[in-house]
Amino acid sequence: MTFTSSRRAVLTAPLAVATLLTLPRTAFAASAKVGVQMPGAYRTQLGAFEVTTLLDGELRRTIDERFITNVPMYTVRKALESELLPTEFYDNHYNFTAINTGNELILVDVGTGGRFDPSIDQGSVNMEAAGINPADVDMIIHTHFHLDHVGGLTDADGQALYPNAQVFFPELDYQFITDTAARAGMNPFLTRMADHAVRALAAYEDRLELYGDGKAFVPGISAIASPGHTPGHMCVHVESEGEELIVLGDSIGFPELFLANPGWHMSFDGEPTLAVETRKRLLDRIVADGVRIIGYHFTFPGIGRVSRADGRYRFHPEKWRAQFG
Numbered sequence: 001m002t003f004t005s006s007r008r009a010v011l012t013a014p015l016a017v018a019t020l021l022t023l024p025r026t027a028f029a030a031s032a033k034v035g036v037q038m039p040g041a042y043r044t045q046l047g048a049f050e051v052t053t054l055l056d057g058e059l060r061r062t063i064d065e066r067f068i069t070n071v072p073m074y075t076v077r078k079a080l081e082s083e084l085l086p087t088e089f090y091d092n093h094y095n096f097t098a099i100n101t102g103n104e105l106i107l108v109d110v111g112t113g114g115r116f117d118p119s120i121d122q123g124s125v126n127m128e129a130a131g132i133n134p135a136d137v138d139m140i141i142h143t144h145f146h147l148d149h150v151g152g153l154t155d156a157d158g159q160a161l162y163p164n165a166q167v168f169f170p171e172l173d174y175q176f177i178t179d180t181a182a183r184a185g186m187n188p189f190l191t192r193m194a195d196h197a198v199r200a201l202a203a204y205e206d207r208l209e210l211y212g213d214g215k216a217f218v219p220g221i222s223a224i225a226s227p228g229h230t231p232g233h234m235c236v237h238v239e240s241e242g243e244e245l246i247v248l249g250d251s252i253g254f255p256e257l258f259l260a261n262p263g264w265h266m267s268f269d270g271e272p273t274l275a276v277e278t279r280k281r282l283l284d285r286i287v288a289d290g291v292r293i294i295g296y297h298f299t300f301p302g303i304g305r306v307s308r309a310d311g312r313y314r315f316h317p318e319k320w321r322a323q324f325g
Ligand SMILES: [Zn+2]
Pocket: 146, 148, 149, 250, 296, 297
C-alpha cells in the first residue's frame, strides 16, 4: 500500500510541477497583509457582574540599576533570568478595567489617552471593539493620579471625553497634587503628571467626588487604601454573588519580580517602604481569600490568582476563555 502510494507520488510529481508552471499568474496572488494587532479586550464574569480588561498598549522600558533601588543589579538580572525574561528591558503593559454591574457601567482608570507615550494609544480603539461607548459610562474610579491612568479623561483640547460619568478621585492624591509644599518636592516627571491630572479633573469639576478608604461606590464595589505608589493610591474591591476581585492599580506591578520579591523597592513608588507594606498586606489577603486580581501593568489581560509557597508569592494568569462566563 505504502509502496503503491509513494510510487504514484513519484510518477505524478513531474506532471504536477508542469501544471503549476502553466497556471495563470493570478493563481499566486498573495493576500494583503493586515499589519495591525487584534483588538486587546478580554471579558469575564464575576458573579452577576461583567468585567472587561482593556489593553491601552505596551511600552518597552530599560532595566538598569535605577529600576530596583534596594538590591544589586546582578540579583535583579538573576531573578529575570530565572523567569526566562530579558534582563536589559521589559515590555510594560497598560490595562484598564470596565465593570458592568447590570445597573451601572464603571471604569477603573481610563488609560493614557496617548499622552503618556505616543506608542500607548489603543485604549479607545479597544473600548470600541469591546462595545463600550464613553457616553454610556456612569462612573470612573481612579486609583491614583499618574498620567498613564488619567490621561484618557480628556481630548487634546482638554475637553471631557466621558459626558455622563461621575469621577471619583482619591482625596489624598488630590491634596498631594494641589499642595504647594508637596509640589515643590516633585521632580519634573511627577510635576508633569500632577499638572495633567489637575487640568483633566478640572474638566469634570461639576461631577468630581474625592474619596477615601472604604468608600462604597455602588453595592459590591468599594475602595481599599493602598498607599505607597502614591500617597492616596487605592485598589478597587469588587464582589458579586460571593466572588471577589481586586483591581490593583499600581499597588503591585511586574508580577514576575514583585510577587517573588515583595520587599523590593521599585523606582516608580513614591514611598517605597510604605509600598512594600501595602503590597505584602494585599498579597496576604489575596492568597487567604483566593481573590482574583487585575494588575494595571501585568501582561494583558492581566487577570489571575496568587499562590504562596516558601514565603514567595506566584501569579497564575487565567487562561484565555473563548466562551464568555
Ligand atoms: Zn501605572
